[in-house]
Amino acid sequence: MEHTAPPLFRTGLTPLARLMIFAMLSTVLLIADARFDYLTPLRQVAGVLIYPLQRMAAAPAVIGARIAGFFSTHAALRQDNQQLSAKNLELAMAAQRTAALQEENTRLRGLLGVRESVGVPSIAAEILYAARDPFSRKVMIDRGLQGGIEAGRPVADHIGIIGQVTRVYPWLSEVTLITDKGHLVPVLNVRTGLRTVLAGTGDDGRLELRFIPLTADFQTGDRLVTSGIDGNYPPGLPVAEVTHVERNAAYLFASITCKPLAGPGAGTQVLVLGPQPGLPERPADSPPKKKRGKS
Amino acid sequence: MAGRPMTPQELLLPVRPGFIILTLIGALLANLLPWSGWALWLAPDFVALVVLYWCIEEPRKIGFLAAWSLGLLMDVAEGSLLGQHALAYSILAYAGIALHRRVQRFSLAQQILHVIPLLLFTDLVVLLVRALAGADFPGYAYFLGSLTGAALWPVLYYLLKLPQRPRSDPDRV
Numbered sequence: 001m002e003h004t005a006p007p008l009f010r011t012g013l014t015p016l017a018r019l020m021i022f023a024m025l026s027t028v029l030l031i032a033d034a035r036f037d038y039l040t041p042l043r044q045v046a047g048v049l050i051y052p053l054q055r056m057a058a059a060p061a062v063i064g065a066r067i068a069g070f071f072s073t074h075a076a077l078r079q080d081n082q083q084l085s086a087k088n089l090e091l092a093m094a095a096q097r098t099a100a101l102q103e104e105n106t107r108l109r110g111l112l113g114v115r116e117s118v119g120v121p122s123i124a125a126e127i128l129y130a131a132r133d134p135f136s137r138k139v140m141i142d143r144g145l146q147g148g149i150e151a152g153r154p155v156a157d158h159i160g161i162i163g164q165v166t167r168v169y170p171w172l173s174e175v176t177l178i179t180d181k182g183h184l185v186p187v188l189n190v191r192t193g194l195r196t197v198l199a200g201t202g203d204d205g206r207l208e209l210r211f212i213p214l215t216a217d218f219q220t221g222d223r224l225v226t227s228g229i230d231g232n233y234p235p236g237l238p239v240a241e242v243t244h245v246e247r248n249a250a251y252l253f254a255s256i257t258c259k260p261l262a263g264p265g266a267g268t269q270v271l272v273l274g275p276q277p278g279l280p281e282r283p284a285d286s287p288p289k290k291k292r293g294k295s
Numbered sequence: 296m297a298g299r300p301m302t303p304q305e306l307l308l309p310v311r312p313g314f315i316i317l318t319l320i321g322a323l324l325a326n327l328l329p330w331s332g333w334a335l336w337l338a339p340d341f342v343a344l345v346v347l348y349w350c351i352e353e354p355r356k357i358g359f360l361a362a363w364s365l366g367l368l369m370d371v372a373e374g375s376l377l378g379q380h381a382l383a384y385s386i387l388a389y390a391g392i393a394l395h396r397r398v399q400r401f402s403l404a405q406q407i408l409h410v411i412p413l414l415l416f417t418d419l420v421v422l423l424v425r426a427l428a429g430a431d432f433p434g435y436a437y438f439l440g441s442l443t444g445a446a447l448w449p450v451l452y453y454l455l456k457l458p459q460r461p462r463s464d465p466d467r468v
Contacts, residue, residue, distance in 0.1 A: 015359075015389055015392045015393055016389070016393075018358070018359045018389075019359065019385055019386065019388075019389040021359075022359045022360075022362075022363045022381070022382075022385040023382055023385055023386070025363070025378075025381075026363070026366075026378040026379075026381045026382035026385060027378070027382065028378075029367075029377050029378030029381065030376055030377065030378035030379060030382070030424060032377075033376050033377040033378060034376055034428055039377050042377070043371055043377065046367055046368055046371040047371050049368065050323075050327075050368050050371060050372050053320070053323055053324050053327055053372075054327055054372065056324060056327075057324050057325075057327035057328045057329070058327075058329060060328070061329050128329070129327065129328070129329035129330075130329065130330070130331055130335070131372075131373045131374050131375075132326060132327070132330055132335065132338070132372075132373055133373045133374070133375055134335070134336065134433040134434075134436075134437050135375070135425050135430045135431075135433055136374075136375070136430075138373075138374050140374075166374070167374055174374040181430070181431060202431060202433075
């Protein structure tokens, strides 16, 4: 340790000492957040503080869209109208068919004594912005605790599942997309009825099926829908399409790549789906026999 | 450097604390804009840039507490692990405060050469924390934001100095 002259002006702690204090504080926060779940209240408070800024930052895009809407031309509107009426007709026919099918289905289910599958309630929301984070695939939506959103709810758009609510702030919630690394969705192959689990890769537009035996029947173009086996995602919602199947006898498993059908690129309107009614109680966790690595 | 004549220095008005707060809020707002696609990779971390600027220009008026709490707000806004940006901005603030006498003496182009490694180091801290938490390396495009940030430094320097320049009105005393 070298001796320095006493400072002329009292300036408090040296910058290095301050850095140490704040670095330590950050590390404590990091560990508390990563290992334990202590920091939800802190997150809520900071979330409230930053909420006006988040809304302000999202405003230019909204205003831009409104201005563009104001200047949309007569021809474009007429074309839209025509397309929509054609679509409406198509959908009306589909709806009639569905009504007939539903009736038939109810009768058959009644015969089988199967509990009726009921439509799940849902809350409409709008995507505010994508999290500015190259490590994860997350978006923020404009409904939160005040809008009745709970963590864990699946989120869908007009095409299919886009993700799951992972954090809820008072007026916003954070949705982790199905493409986020490590995010899993239980799915069902529509063509074969095979159930499996679809995993996100962290890349936009790429999902993969893991641990599929080489002999399993998967083809390019197969559509995957939610199987509903986890009791979280309602069954039958479109999720992804198989884009590439590679079977290499050198490996135990086939490498199957899929492309998500829905996603935040398709639009900003989403639905947060409510809990599924009539699920059996979750059984109590049995005490773990042996401590294993982190799950 | 003995042979080089000293460049004349401007006399500037003292900066108002309100202006510092305003620019920091503006930077936070810029970070929260809905960036997407390539813009997301190219967009600099405005908060880091502005914090670094004030730490170099006015190290007595901005402290670690401001840098650290801004980092915390960024963590919440991004939904990332709480504390990673706080840690990165604290280190950035330290670097800015420790180097401020040195960097202030340099011309703008030479200042950029100081800013690039500091911003890259901030990115590296975040990357390290993410890697420890189990994330994959997102690719080298991750560092692009720091380079655009450094390229924006002269613009920032000009804009943030603007309210400090005295009016060059000869009639007023």
